[in-house]
Amino acid sequence: MPTHGSITKAGKVRGQTPKLQGRERHNSPPRLTLKGKYQKRMVLKRKAGQNWSFSSRP
Numbered sequence: 001m002p003t004h005g006s007i008t009k010a011g012k013v014r015g016q017t018p019k020l021q022g023r024e025r026h027n028s029p030p031r032l033t034l035k036g037k038y039q040k041r042m043v044l045k046r047k048a049g050q051n052w053s054f055s056s057r058p
Contacts, residue, residue, distance in 0.1 A: 040046045
């Protein structure tokens with residue numbers, strides 16, 4: 001079965017790309033995360049799933 005290119009060229013572009021430092025990430029305090037979940041579930045009455053949009057449906 002023919003291949004699409006030589007195996008010796010594998011990773012060529014990734015090897016040429018300059019290495020960048022990753023940005024510093026931080027998590028919000030658990031209190032804020034739970035506050036958001038409370039708002040979504042209890043105040044906005046959202047059901048489980050991907051109900052992220054504001055709609056007028058019950």
